Amino acid sequence: MAVEAQVPYQEAIDVHHPHSWLARYWFSQDHKVIAIQYGITAIGVGLVALVLSGMMRLQLGFPDSFDFIDPEAYYQFITMHGMIMVIYLLTALLLGGFGNYLVPLMCGARDMVFPFVNMISYHVYFVSVLILLASYFVPGGPTGAGWTLYPPQAILTGTPGVDWGILTMLVSLAVFIVAFTMGGLNYVTTILQARTRGMSLMRMPLSIWGIFMATVLGLLAFPALFVSAVMMILDKTIGTSFFMPAISSLGEQLDYSGGSPLLFQHLFWFFGHPEVYIVALPAFGIVSDLISTHARKNIFGYRMMVWAIVAIGVLSFIVWAHHMYVSGMHPYFGFFFATTTLIIAVPTAIKVYNWTLTLLRANIHMTVPMLFSIAFVITFVVGGLTGLFLGNVIVDVPLSDTYFVVAHFHMVMGVSPILVIFGAIYHWYPKMTGKMLDDRIGQLHFWITFLGTYAIYYPMHYLGFVGVPRRYFANGEMAIIDESVILLNQGITIAALIVGVAQILFIWNLIYSYYRGRDSGPNPWKATTLEWQTPETPPRHGNWESRLPTVYRWAYDYSVPGAKDDFIPQSEPSAGEREGAPLA
């Protein structure tokens, strides 16, 4: 009885239509506006991180040529670059941005279940970004502890930003987690409790499955980061010793005693490994939809894809210490964590096979989103295979802390999700604005970015094999640093700068097309999912007319034999099916 009661309840909600500019664009409770706010903020702060990486590359490619990059500044660049990219760009953009935009639209809901909480979520996120950026204006500058913030060094004299930077970083993270929790509760509850008629879980587009599982992971994993941030703040400010062992610094015995630095690493990676999948799973989901739509073919093995997402989510909680093989943890742990890590390769490989099989003999349209999707699959395979090296203890030990690791994680969780994000923006921009992004600029942007990232990260694998250590300000006169390393580092830097500058094309495209772009119409890609079936483009506040759409089929009815078009929207009943019996 209750089920039937819920859809009309949602239908009856009269969304509030504010008129002042402030209420419409800043304090808006419309999930689409909040999504765009999240998106713009995340991309903005991401550009800061991009500039930082460019500065690091300048130092690595041409050491001693730039006076403004001293070792302190370099470590601050590393730390801020890593943290911004992982948390404030990828997590915020994929979940706060795409999660917010797609969840209600693709589920056929009016809005998130608690729009007010959703609005607060964005503003708290915005505050966390401000606190993070404030690091650059506090005495001593931002922390240079590396994005993993390992104690004891993170709070010992000698690490840049030890006075204030580390505190702004930790506080900003705690605030971010509050923001994420408010948003995440909304996404999960909306997906579980507020879908439209006929939208069963097994009819949801894979984008929603990815976002759903990633949000669940976030809600369960961020607590570990929150707790470690709180404890490190206490260690730093009032002198507790949770993470700090008895230690002497600069020839002086400090007051700390008996804490466990390993505890921090365990907590951090208990959060950190699910975090990898918080970033990866929405990308997996979105790319599945992009591939299916632009290849005009149903996704291969939909159920397998769903269960793979669930399995990866579950497994991601028991693999964390593979980041700690050289940390001095219990020696028996290596076996356990190497095993679980390699098991997680199974569902991941299933997904890759399914993407490839979807593309097989498909009617592939080489649109910009499709280019990015194919690039993602290739890049993800490369990054995933190097993961097999690093997942094995015995292979990992010599490769630890070399550029091989840098190449691995940039390929698998840096470049791959970013490629999907680009593809997704090219795909959904028409729905957000009613305009198409310019195709030629898009193609140019794609090829420079795609080839450029390979020019950057492929050589890094080699650098790792010859033993170049990561996180070094300069390599100096080491025997292993031969001519080829110096040359490659210069090449990488040039490629990185080109890719960095090429992103101007993308930003330009976003702005230019908003004013001068071709009108897209409601469904330019001829896609089946609900967001393309809205009565207006861009959808108005409340998304639908007085009646919510009814779903009759899964999201992947492309090129169905005998059908009128080569796609059938989810909201289209099949012959003989009538409203009121959607699941029959």
Place this chain on the structure above:
Amino acid sequence: MAETGQQHPISIYFWIWGLLFVFSAASYMVDYAGFQGYLRWSLIIIFMMLKAGFIVAIFMHMRWERVALITAIMLPPGALLVLVCLMAWESDYTWETRIVYLGAEIAPEPLPPPSHH
């Protein structure tokens, strides 16, 4: 939707209330009586689980919820069990290394709290 809410005879809450008092008193007595070792630990854990179970099952109405909600809430903490077990194992190892390699002494008896009359 008020009719679908959780409505149960009030007597059951009194029963549970009483039981929680009894279990709390019992676990308190474990300490008071000075039981040590496995006996102490199993008693404390048993009483703790009983109390937690009754609070979740009756006061939070989990017993009357549908299986879908029960599984969704009760399964994820399994990840925590893995964390706790591995961290316990890890802690033993860290403790041993401290004793063996850092020359730390095996914990002496704690000092009594400062007396104040």
Place this chain on the structure above:
Amino acid sequence: MAEATSTQRLQLVEDWAADVAVFRGVPWGKAMMWIFLLSDTFIFSCFLTSYMTVRMTSAEAWPNPSEVFALEAFGVPVPLLLIAIMTFILISSSGTMAMAVNMGYRRKRVGAALLMVVTALFGASFVGMQAFEWYKLIVEEGVRPWGNPMGAAQFGSCFFMITGFHGLHVSAGVVYLLIVAYRVWRGRYEEKGYDIVEITGLYWHFVDLVWVFIFAFFYLW
């Protein structure tokens, strides 16, 4: 019995396969509160796991909580006396909260509001006793977050952090209870129904639940 479990299994599959909502008949707010509590469980568990780790790795003596938290009654030191009283108070508050939920669903709004206020009073007295306990520990026993005269420094760090975080939850709960009680009393939920009382109750029982674990692991270990 076997039959019952097989229908339950069927129900599980049916619910997860349903359209609209997985948790049938569960209001949005209640679903959201449950998921939030799940997330909060992870926070407290991480705190307690950290406590376990620093305690097990400590090569220094861990102060005996039974002695540290003893309170003198009639000239005899009674171990954990105050903690026992606090435990009973929190359990009683859970009892009155459960009654309030029951009253709400029976649409006796004044009764529900009154019981919620009683719950909040129990909660406030719990926080008061905790403040007394902190005072006694800091001033009389000389325990500081960074050290204490009895043994391992982490004793104080963990104690203040964990009970402090729990105390914050209780305090937030008291405010939350009072706000909802006021609104219930004013009749704001006459139309919408009294799910809100149950949702508030879930949070409050959770705070009690966390205390069960803190009591067992911090005070009785």
